Amino acid sequence: MQPYPIWGYHPQSRSVSLTSAARPTLAPDEVLVQNRVIGINPVDWKFIQANPLHWQQNHVPGVDGAGVIIALGSEVDPQWLGRRVAYHGALKRQGSFAECTPVKVSRLMTLPERLSFEKAAALPCPMLTAWQAFEKIPHRPCLTVLLTGFGAVNHLLAQLLIKAGFTVDVLSTSLKEDKAATLNIRHVYRQLSQITMNYFAIFDAVSGQHAAALVPLLKANGHIICIQDRIPKPIDPPFTRTISYHEIALGALHDFGDSRDWEALMHQGEMLLEQVAMGSLVGSAPVIFEFSQLPEALKHSERTKQKTLVSLNRN
Structure with a gap:
């Protein structure tokens, strides 16, 4: 051949x-x-x-x-x-x-x-990663979440979250205001220091270190989802705000996922x-x-x- x-x-x-x-x-x-x-x-x-x-x-x-x-x-x-x-x-x-x-x-x-x-x-890669991140948190419409970084993954993730009824804010230096408006993103922050509220969940696409710095912005029983890297250990003392820590690694499914995992992911991907x-x-x-x-x-x-x-x- x-x-x-x-x-x-x-x-x-x-x-x-x-x-x-x-x-x-x-x-x-x-x-x-x-x-x-x-x-x-x-x-x-x-x-x-x-x-x-x-x-x-x-x-x-x-x-x-x-x-x-x-x-x-x-x-x-x-x-x-x-x-x-x-x-x-x-x-x-x-x-x-x-x-x-x-x-x-x-x-x-x-x-x-x-x-x-x-x-x-x-x-x-970005679509299935966005879906995995989306699935990490309970779906409770009308709650507010923050996305940090706005590459291909968070571009898709923002749309999934908004369709599910979440209010979405973004921390990004590159996302333009008119694009944010088109996607129905509520607010775009340019600097971390501008954020004065607390969130139900934060999806970080920058780094584990960056995600760790965002944990203080979470509400009690909140969720931090690391799309790049991971937070190696909890930030808060035990039995305080009880934050849930999540990590996303689509490639890991190739080594650790079973046939049912792949069937479910490919079905969702096709949808x-x-x-x-x-x-x-x-x-x-x-x-x-x-x-x-x-x-x-x-x-x-x-x-x-x-x-x-x-x-x-x-x-």
């Missing part, structure tokens, strides 16, 4: 370069996705730079992609062949920075027909993709690079924090 192009990892230089690989042998429960568009996420360039998993030469990075299934493992229902899908892959496995990617069939989301590959590829297709849930506007420009796309994502995609230009 013909080899196909990949962006292979180089451990010594901690970079990727364009090369080729043989078509992989699929496990019985896997499919081969021919990627149409690849999603770039901060986890991609962070792991390329740090290599915490000790990737070997020509490991394929990348967690998000959208494309068409072109081959099936021996135990996969033939009806999957040709299906349009999106996926969030495991960092330990061969990833999306390639023309083709092997993915477990249980970890695929089928795309609505009217949803483009561009919109779909921008969503798996959210349907909302995006209908226009009732809106993702961040992406910047799109060509496949040959993938290193530039990684640099753009790191420099600007904008949602970034890579297109393989297939009809």
Whole structure:
């Protein structure tokens, strides 16, 4: 079989370069996705730079992609062949920075027909992360929550919370007032010192240290949700405000989630993709690079924090 192009990892230089690989042998429960568009996420360039998993030469990075299934493992229902899908892959496995990617069939989301590959590829990591964060707190309409940082995850999370009846404030230096108004965000703070009220829940997308500094802004029995990093130990003494501490790590589900966890998450993901297709849930506007420009796309994502995609230009 013909080899196909990949962006292979180089451990010594901690970079990727364009090369080729043989078509992989699929496990019985896997499919081969021919990627149409690849999603770039901060986890991609962070792991390329740090290599915490000790990737070997020509490991394929990348967690998000959208494309068409072109081959099936021996135990996969033939009806999957040709299906349009999106996926969030495991960092330990061969990833999306390639023309083709092997993915477990249980970890695929089928795309609505009217949803483009561009919109779909921008969503798996931020959308599923936003959903996990959304599920961490009791849903009590009319309560007020704070989001800190306003990247792709909190852009989607704000919409989920507002639809559920929460009042949402945001602490961000980048969110524009007109955009906030469009999303029905009540108030945008530019500095932490401007905040004078207490919140039922705070969703922090900055760092564990930043999240820890926000805990005093919580009401009794409040919730702090760390989307980046975690708070290693409680801030308050025991039996005082009884704050609940939460951490989000979508990738951890690949190691610790069971089949029911993945079935539930993919079902919810498909429902959210349907909302995006209908226009009732809106993702961040992406910047799109060509496949040959993938290193530039990684640099753009790191420099600007904008949602970034890579297109393989297939009809």
